[in-house]
Amino acid sequence: MNAKIRLYVDHPLGVGQSVPLTREQAHYLFGVMRLAVGAPVALFNGRDGEWLAEVSEAGKRGGLLTCKEQTRPLQLPPDLWLLFAPIKKARTDFIVEKAAEMGAARIIPVQTDFTNSERIRQDRLQAHAIEAAEQCGGTFVPEVTELQKLDRLLADWPEGRQLMFCDEAEAGSALRLAAGEKGRPWAILIGPEGGFSDRERARLSGLPFAHVVSLGPRILRADTAAVAAMTVWQQALGDWA
Amino acid sequence: MNAKIRLYVDHPLGVGQSVPLTREQAHYLFGVMRLAVGAPVALFNGRDGEWLAEVSEAGKRGGLLTCKEQTRPLQLPPDLWLLFAPIKKARTDFIVEKAAEMGAARIIPVQTDFTNSERIRQDRLQAHAIEAAEQCGGTFVPEVTELQKLDRLLADWPEGRQLMFCDEAEAGSALRLAAGEKGRPWAILIGPEGGFSDRERARLSGLPFAHVVSLGPRILRADTAAVAAMTVWQQALGDWA
Numbered sequence: 309m310n311a312k313i314r315l316y317v318d319h320p321l322g323v324g325q326s327v328p329l330t331r332e333q334a335h336y337l338f339g340v341m342r343l344a345v346g347a348p349v350a351l352f353n354g355r356d357g358e359w360l361a362e363v364s365e366a367g368k369r370g371g372l373l374t375c376k377e378q379t380r381p382l383q384l385p386p387d388l389w390l391l392f393a394p395i396k397k398a399r400t401d402f403i404v405e406k407a408a409e410m411g412a413a414r415i416i417p418v419q420t421d422f423t424n425s426e427r428i429r430q431d432r433l434q435a436h437a438i439e440a441a442e443q444c445g446g447t448f449v450p451e452v453t454e455l456q457k458l459d460r461l462l463a464d465w466p467e468g469r470q471l472m473f474c475d476e477a478e479a480g481s482a483l484r485l486a487a488g489e490k491g492r493p494w495a496i497l498i499g500p501e502g503g504f505s506d507r508e509r510a511r512l513s514g515l516p517f518a519h520v521v522s523l524g525p526r527i528l529r530a531d532t533a534a535v536a537a538m539t540v541w542q543q544a545l546g547d548w549a
Numbered sequence: 550m551n552a553k554i555r556l557y558v559d560h561p562l563g564v565g566q567s568v569p570l571t572r573e574q575a576h577y578l579f580g581v582m583r584l585a586v587g588a589p590v591a592l593f594n595g596r597d598g599e600w601l602a603e604v605s606e607a608g609k610r611g612g613l614l615t616c617k618e619q620t621r622p623l624q625l626p627p628d629l630w631l632l633f634a635p636i637k638k639a640r641t642d643f644i645v646e647k648a649a650e651m652g653a654a655r656i657i658p659v660q661t662d663f664t665n666s667e668r669i670r671q672d673r674l675q676a677h678a679i680e681a682a683e684q685c686g687g688t689f690v691p692e693v694t695e696l697q698k699l700d701r702l703l704a705d706w707p708e709g710r711q712l713m714f715c716d717e718a719e720a721g722s723a724l725r726l727a728a729g730e731k732g733r734p735w736a737i738l739i740g741p742e743g744g745f746s747d748r749e750r751a752r753l754s755g756l757p758f759a760h761v762v763s764l765g766p767r768i769l770r771a772d773t774a775a776v777a778a779m780t781v782w783q784q785a786l787g788d789w790a
Binding site: 383385402406409410411443444445446522523524525526527528529532535536539540542543546547548 | 624626643647650651652684685686687763764765766767768769770773776777779780781783784787788789
């Protein structure tokens with residue numbers, strides 16, 4: 309029995325566990341996908357791995373799934389945060405989707421001097437991270453936090469966490485991610501479309517935990533830079549080895 | 550005098566050269582951006598570098614720019630082709646945009662066994678590549694070819710060109726791009742959402758010029774894989790060094 313549908317649920321998963329469905333989930337499974345009682349569904353909740361479940365009750369406004377067996381253990385990503393300055397809606401959605409696919413453990417929208425948006429729809433961005441995990445076979449879903457001020461975040465920076473900061477003004481600097489940094493907590497910071505302000509650049513350069521890296525001779529849009537930077541990091545220090 | 554607008558034109562550029570504008574370009578410069586005679590515009594044509602030009606005639610249906618001086622030489626990308634199987638419209642557009650940003654020299658949509666689309670809008674995709682170069686300060690625009698059958702392309706493969714092929718079924722294989730391969734012509738092949746067929750996979754694996762590389766333990770969407778693969782290649786063999 310092979311489940312074609314993968315669903316994220318916010319509910320504990322275990323042998324024999326009953327999982328109630330929300331109205332939206334019931335509509336999707338029974339209205340759109342036409343599943344009947346007994347049909348298989350793959351479930352994950354970001355904590356208990358992936359489980360094979362069966363439809364045990366199907367209704368218009370709800371339903372019940374029953375967990376059968378664990379099909380995959382929880383696969384945690386490396387301890388990598390992605391910090392990015394929200395840009396236009398479609399590209400912000402895209403960055404969140406890509407961060408989830410590429411294996412970020414936490415996604416933090418930050419407000420910089422040149423960030424246009426004053427607020428974000430945290431719930432909508434979190435839903436994008438969930439959808440990316442559903443589509444890409446992930447068993448973990450990164451948390452998307454509320455918008456935070458970059459200055460404040462840097463002032464309260466957790467001890468020991470390294471920061472990779474990609475700055476297009478730093479054209480010449482080569483990648484210097486020593487393999488000795490492997491296994492430590494990290495964060496990647498992607499600037500807004502307008503770049504960092506001189507004040508921010510000076511502050512970032514002076515931080516003992518910050519590492520400036522170059523992403524080549526071409527100017528990249530913020531969403532491209534996010535994927536490229538995570539690739540560089542995953543290859544050098546993450547779980548791509 | 551610093552030009553805030555960058556425009557791609559299909560016309561020779563040189564000192565004193567007059568460049569006629571299309572109706573669309575005139576509408577954008579004079580109607581939307583409200584430029585007047587004497588205003589600066591940065592021009593590039595993919596061949597002659599970037600030039601500072603001035604508006605010398607402004608009309609509703611056309612206009613004329615006059616080239617003053619070259620502001621940047623032509624910067625050619627490495628000899629890298631990106632082959633990809635077209636997917637949904639928005640993601641196909643995205644792959645073309647990202648390939649132009651990341652420095653592909655040619656973009657080739659390919660038809661594979663599991664490719665859904667029978668045809669593409671080559672002109673629209675080419676326009677996306679131009680727009681990416683306009684936005685990202687590029688002086689080169691990669692050609693987007695018509696849709697080609699993968700089988701046919703492989704049968705006529707140019708001698709000496711290496712092929713990096715990313716296959717999510719090849720979970721274990723590490724990246725093996727020897728630095729000795731640097732300076733040679735290359736291509737990257739990104740499969741469709743459904744992956745390659747067994748037949749294609751067998752054929753690709755048997756090609757003497759093909760190199761399978763892994764993009765980590767998570768399944769990536771095709772558009773993510775395109776950016777990640779180009780990052781891996783640019784770092785190891787391209788112009789990011």
